[in-house]
Amino acid sequence: MAVSFLNRQRTIAAPGYSRWLIPPAALCVHLCIGQAYAFSVFNLPMTKLIGISQSAPGDWKLTELGWIFSLAIFFLGASAAVFGRWVEEGGPRRAMFTAALCWGGGFLVSAGGVYLHTLWIIYLGYGVLGGTGLGIGYISPVSTLIRWFPDRPGMATGMAIMGFGGGAFIAAPFSVWLMGRFATPTHVGVAETFIVMGLVYFCFMMVGAAIVRVPAPGWAPAGYVAPAQPRPLVTTQNVFVYDALKTPQFWLIWWILCLNVTAGIGVLGQASAMSQEMFRGRVTAVAASGFVGLFSLFNMAGRFFWSSTSDYIGRKNTYFVFFVLGTLLYALVPYAGAIGSIGLFVLCYAVIFSMYGGGFATVPAYLRDMFGTRYVGAIHGLLLTAWSMAGIFGPVLVNYIREYNVTHGVAPAQAYNVTMYVMAGLLIVGFFCNVFVKSVHERFHMRAVEAEDEVEAAPVFGGR
């Protein structure tokens, strides 16, 4: 009985079901897994589990704790790539349920790791199990949203992916509040916080799994008129998930995402330090944290704004805006530092971060335009390996260039200038990748019968 509740057939919407219930279902998942961006609030308390007021011998170091987040992001990309087809064929409810089990379970296992003061259990819990929940949860509503909103796929997926950006806004104050409730003079309260968060997130995500529905075959929104002629760069065909890997379009979009994210993620982690060093004496650490909060809001809002805009101007043009405007703004940051204009600095970064978020949110619709709706979630899963790659290279690139400059006598205020020009260079490469994106050759299209069979049979890891 419980298993049949998860079955794709049980999620087919009855007539009259409102498609506007799907974005909240997706947000139930994305708001929870977006907690990953706020995991750093646990770092400092977890370095004082033994010493309580300060680190004592035997307490974990920040460098050791940093691996928890890195592992989670690595497993996000890996699980999205590996389980993408399973998610697509089994339907959104089973995927959301699995993501809830992994994500909530990851917190509970990690609580055990904190209680036993055994770090590898946390690596396994939050990093591996939680990271797998992140990957499955991230892609679980994508193709469902696209099918419900054929008229505005960018806006629909943008809403869900905006939730991933917004999850940290809820998680950070919620975690701090819970730790405050559970802390005693002899206890930091991290383990209990993990238990509560694991249970709350599991329940919240299960609400999404209960609400979500897939449209009945042949359904279309009331009044929707499918274009009589295919629009340029928007296919009406489908490409099988593993055939997409054989197309140049997949790899061009992989690089487009990777370069856009590398540039953004590299400076995201350094925004606080950068603002303090570029405007030494004028921007305090507290003010810098205010900037970072503001940039995070633009990151979230950009996800909705740019993906919705792409429904009107097209995905390719949206990425052209990111690459052209981004290049100009990255190149303008050193000038803002040179003339001492904090306002210009904040403005440049606000727009840069809105486009960083926009890059994430627009890419599912770009994939749908190229490869069709049938396997878009699974193809998106494969593409998220670009995020894992960017997550490693972005911060390393920024830190290495800054370190090189400082050790070669460059003043800290100018140490980031070369970084900004390198980031602008990355975006120029991304621009040319975008130029070369054309329609997928018809030899990669699935035959109509084949596509229908895939939908009807919905096998689990079945043969093609």
Place this chain on the structure above:
Amino acid sequence: MENTPQPMATGNGIKLVLAWGFVGIPLVWGIVQTLVNAIKAFQ
């Protein structure tokens, strides 16, 4: 192809308010907390 409008199921309005409230209230709370902290930082 043009689709004729389908009648909306009764009670959809309540479901929509509940569903959007369920995700919207925590999100707005989180955004307000962030804005309050950001304003404090600038003061």
